[in-house]
Amino acid sequence: MRFIPFAIALMLFALPGLSAAEGDIQAGRAKAYTCLGCHGVEGYRNAYPSYRVPKLGGQHAAYIVSALKAYQAGDREHTTMQALSGTLSEQDMQDIAAYFEASGRGGKQ
Amino acid sequence: MKSISCFVLILAACGLVGVAIAQPIGDVEAGRSKSQACVACHGEVGAADNPAFPMLAGQHADYLVYALEAYRSGDRNNAIMNGQAAALSDEDIRDLAAYFSSQNAALYGLRRKSAKSD
Numbered sequence: 001m002r003f004i005p006f007a008i009a010l011m012l013f014a015l016p017g018l019s020a021a022e023g024d025i026q027a028g029r030a031k032a033y034t035c036l037g038c039h040g041v042e043g044y045r046n047a048y049p050s051y052r053v054p055k056l057g058g059q060h061a062a063y064i065v066s067a068l069k070a071y072q073a074g075d076r077e078h079t080t081m082q083a084l085s086g087t088l089s090e091q092d093m094q095d096i097a098a099y100f101e102a103s104g105r106g107g108k109q
Numbered sequence: 110m111k112s113i114s115c116f117v118l119i120l121a122a123c124g125l126v127g128v129a130i131a132q133p134i135g136d137v138e139a140g141r142s143k144s145q146a147c148v149a150c151h152g153e154v155g156a157a158d159n160p161a162f163p164m165l166a167g168q169h170a171d172y173l174v175y176a177l178e179a180y181r182s183g184d185r186n187n188a189i190m191n192g193q194a195a196a197l198s199d200e201d202i203r204d205l206a207a208y209f210s211s212q213n214a215a216l217y218g219l220r221r222k223s224a225k226s227d
Contacts, residue, residue: 067163
């Protein structure tokens with residue numbers, strides 16, 4: 001009977017791993033190849049309207065996931081981003097976001 | 110004579126374009142004083158630790174203008190940002206974009222070649 005608290009504690013430690021999908025930076029690096037066709041070209045411009053596409057290196061992963069979900073749901077208007085985000089699973093989004101977040105100062109990735 | 114005046118005109122046009130490109134998108138100091146509502150979530154210089162809110166420091170100014178216009182027009186649907194952007198004039202948007210983009214960069218460009226390496 002003594003081991004029950006210990007077992008419960010172990011289960012609690014395991015919970016976050018089950019509930020929150022963690023992004024895999026290495027998997028994200030491969031999955032981000034299409035993204036970098038625009039976001040990986042310095043000074044690359046969106047057309048109509050014309051503006052430079054946002055820098056994503058070092059951006060918060062949670063925000064990137066929420067932005068991708070907003071494009072997927074149609075809460076953000078953008079033909080290309082809606083189409084591309086529509087191909088992504090939750091895990092894809094987490095992985096890509098983790099890769100971008102890790103690609104911050106000094107270009108760690 | 111005609112070709113010379115043509116040449117001068119072209120030169121002048123190039124100069125004008127150069128000036129237009131060199132113009133800052135808005136007024137950084139005006140943007141700082143207008144940023145009080147923004148910094149509650151995005152941090153004083155647009156680099157808050159809260160991962161729910163995007164970092165803005167060093168982001169492209171023209172992208173920030175586009176994003177704020179999209180929140181204002183409803184092209185982007187977001188409970189917080191729609192309300193915040195509704196009150197902004199075109200000038201406010203340009204000043205805020207100038208302010209946050211001019212801060213020490215928290216954001217960096219990416220290189221596609223890095224995706225290919227290893």
